[in-house]
Amino acid sequence: MSAVQRQDERLTFTEVITLYQKRVYGYLLRFTRNSHDAQDLFQETFLRAHRAYVALPADADLRAWLMRIAVNLTKNYVRDRQRRAKVLVDEEKGHNLDGTLDLEDAGRDTESTMISRETARTLLATIETLPFHQRAALVQRQFEGLDYLTIATNLGCSQESARAHVYQALRKLRLALEHADSEAKGV
Amino acid sequence: MQNTRIHQLPCGFNENDLIAEALEESVSNLSQQVRAHVATCRSCAALLEQYRHLHSHLHSLSVPAGDAQELHAARRALDARLVGQTRPRLVIDVWHSPVGDIRIGKTDKGVVLVEFVKPAERDTATERWQKAFTLESGGPEVTDLIHNLEDYLSGKRRDLGWIVDDALMRSDFQREVLRATAEVPYGTVVTYQGIAAVIGQPKAVRAVAQALRYNPVPIHIPCHRVIGSDGSLTGYAGNLVEIKKQILTVEGIPVVETAKGLAIPKERMYVGWRHDRWFCRPTCSTLKDQPAGDRAFIPSRARAEEMGYQPCDECKPHVYPLA
Numbered sequence: 001m002s003a004v005q006r007q008d009e010r011l012t013f014t015e016v017i018t019l020y021q022k023r024v025y026g027y028l029l030r031f032t033r034n035s036h037d038a039q040d041l042f043q044e045t046f047l048r049a050h051r052a053y054v055a056l057p058a059d060a061d062l063r064a065w066l067m068r069i070a071v072n073l074t075k076n077y078v079r080d081r082q083r084r085a086k087v088l089v090d091e092e093k094g095h096n097l098d099g100t101l102d103l104e105d106a107g108r109d110t111e112s113t114m115i116s117r118e119t120a121r122t123l124l125a126t127i128e129t130l131p132f133h134q135r136a137a138l139v140q141r142q143f144e145g146l147d148y149l150t151i152a153t154n155l156g157c158s159q160e161s162a163r164a165h166v167y168q169a170l171r172k173l174r175l176a177l178e179h180a181d182s183e184a185k186g187v
Numbered sequence: 188m189q190n191t192r193i194h195q196l197p198c199g200f201n202e203n204d205l206i207a208e209a210l211e212e213s214v215s216n217l218s219q220q221v222r223a224h225v226a227t228c229r230s231c232a233a234l235l236e237q238y239r240h241l242h243s244h245l246h247s248l249s250v251p252a253g254d255a256q257e258l259h260a261a262r263r264a265l266d267a268r269l270v271g272q273t274r275p276r277l278v279i280d281v282w283h284s285p286v287g288d289i290r291i292g293k294t295d296k297g298v299v300l301v302e303f304v305k306p307a308e309r310d311t312a313t314e315r316w317q318k319a320f321t322l323e324s325g326g327p328e329v330t331d332l333i334h335n336l337e338d339y340l341s342g343k344r345r346d347l348g349w350i351v352d353d354a355l356m357r358s359d360f361q362r363e364v365l366r367a368t369a370e371v372p373y374g375t376v377v378t379y380q381g382i383a384a385v386i387g388q389p390k391a392v393r394a395v396a397q398a399l400r401y402n403p404v405p406i407h408i409p410c411h412r413v414i415g416s417d418g419s420l421t422g423y424a425g426n427l428v429e430i431k432k433q434i435l436t437v438e439g440i441p442v443v444e445t446a447k448g449l450a451i452p453k454e455r456m457y458v459g460w461r462h463d464r465w466f467c468r469p470t471c472s473t474l475k476d477q478p479a480g481d482r483a484f485i486p487s488r489a490r491a492e493e494m495g496y497q498p499c500d501e502c503k504p505h506v507y508p509l510a
Binding site: 013014021022025026029030035038039042043046047051052053054055058115119120123124141142143167170171173174177178 | 194202203206207210237238241242244245246247248249250252257258260261262264265266268269272315316319320354355356357403
C-alpha cells in the first residue's frame with residue numbers, strides 16, 4: 001500500500017480529488033468519448049464519493065474505490081442512453097440520434113490514421129452494444145492502456161475475468177468487422 | 188465460467204492465444220508457439236492478422252486523455268457544487284452505560300451512530316467524524332436517546348423507535364442487510380445464513396456477517412440478534428462479544444459458554460416460522476421444508492405466544508413443551 005493511502009486519515013476530500021481527478025476523468029472521457037458527458041459524470045463521481053467518504057474505512061484503496069464509483073456511473077450511463085435511444089427509435093422510426101456525435105468524432109480522425117469511416121462506424125457501434133463489463137474492460141485496456149490487475153480492481157472482478165472480458169470484446173469486434181466486410185462485398 | 192472457457196479453433200489452436208499475440212501481451216514461450224503455429228496454419232495466420240488490424244484500428248480510435256482545460260473546467264464546476272454542501276450537524280455524547288461506554292450521535296435526519304467505546308479511545312475517536320460533520324456535544328436531543336437506551340437495557344422498552352440517518356452505511360448491500368436485520372423481532376435470533384436468504388443472496392453469508400460487523404447503529408438495528416449457524420456469537424469482535432451476550436440476556440435469550448466460546452443453545456429453542464407465524468419444537472418434521480430466511484429461534488413458549496405465534500399441529504409444542 002502506498003504512503004498516500006496510509007495517510008488517508010489526514011487527507012481532506014479536496015486532496016483526494018486532486019490526487020485522482022486525472023485518473024477518473026481519463027476513464028470517463030474514454031468511455032463516453034464525449035467531454036460533456038465525461039464532465040457531468042466526473043462531478044457525479046466525486047459528489048457521490050464525497051457523501052460516502054466519511055464511512056470509508058481508513059485503510060481503503062482510494063483509487064479503486066473512486067474508480068468503482070466511476071465505473072458504476074458509466075454503467076447507469078449506458079442504461080440511460082439505451083433507454084433514451086429506444087424512445088428516439090420508437091418515436092422517429094429508426095432515426096437514431098444517439099450515435100451521431102460519436103461518429104462525427106470518429107470521422108475527424110479518418111485521414112490521419114487510415115482507418116475507413118465505415119470501419120470506425122462499425123467498431124464504435126459494436127462497442128456500444130457490448131455487455132457492460134466487456135465494454136468497460138476494453139476501454140480501460142485498449143484506450144487507457146491499463147494492466148489487467150488494475151482493470152480487475154476497478155471492475156471488482158478477478159484478473160482472469162478482466163482479461164476474458166477484453167478478449168471476448170475483441171472477438172465480437174472482429175466478427176462485426178468480418179460481417180460488415182462481407183456485406184460490403186455483397187456476399 | 189467465462190474466464191476458464193477455451194476458444195478452440197477448428198485446427199485445435201486456442202483463439203485466445205492469437206489475441207494475446209496480437210495485443211503483444213503473451214509471454215515469450217507462448218509467443219514462440221503462436222509463431223510456429225501460424226507459419227503452418229493459414230487460417231490462424233489470417234485470424235492473427237485480423238486481430239492485429241483490429242488492435243491498430245482501436246488504437247487509432249482512442250481519444251486523447253483530454254486536455255488540461257477540460258479537466259480544469261470539470262474541477263471548477265465540482266468545487267462549486269461541493270461548496271454548496273455544508274457539513275451536516277452531528278450532536279454527539281457518551282453514555283457510561285451498564286455494558287460500557289456508548290457514544291451516540293444524531294444528525295438532523297436521525298440517529299446516525301451508536302458506538303461501543305473502548306476507554307482508551309474515549310477522547311480520540313471523534314476525530315474521524317470531523318471530516319464530514321460539524322460536531323456538537325451533548326444537548327437534550329441526545330439525552331432523550333440515552334434515556335431510551337437506558338429503558339431498553341433495563342428491559343422496560345423493547346423498541347427504541349428511532350428514526351435513522353443512514354449516512355454512515357457503506358453500501359446499498361449493507362443497507363439491505365441492515366433493513367432485513369431490523370425486522371428480526373425482539374427476543375428472537377436468526378442466523379447470518381437466514382439474513383442472506385431474506386435479501387435473496389443465499390450465498391453471501393460472509394458478506395452479510397461483514398455488513399453487520401460494521402453496523403453503524405447497533406442495538407437499534409439488532410445485529411446482536413444474528414448469530415452463526417452453529418449458534419456462536421461471532422461477528423462482535425473482541426470484548427464486544429461480552430456486550431452482545433449482555434444485550435441478548437436483557438432480551439431473555441440464553442447464552443452459554445462452550446468450548447468454542449459463547450453460543451446460543453438453539454437446539455434447545457423453539458423454531459418460529461416468521462411468515463406464517465407458528466412455532467415448532469426443534470425436532471419437528473415440518474422443519475425440513477422451512478426456507479432458511481423464514482427461521483427464527485425463540486427461547487420460550489411464552490415469548491412465542493406473546494408474539495402471536497400459533498403452536499404447530501404436528502409437534503404440538505403447547506402439549507410437549509421443551510424442558
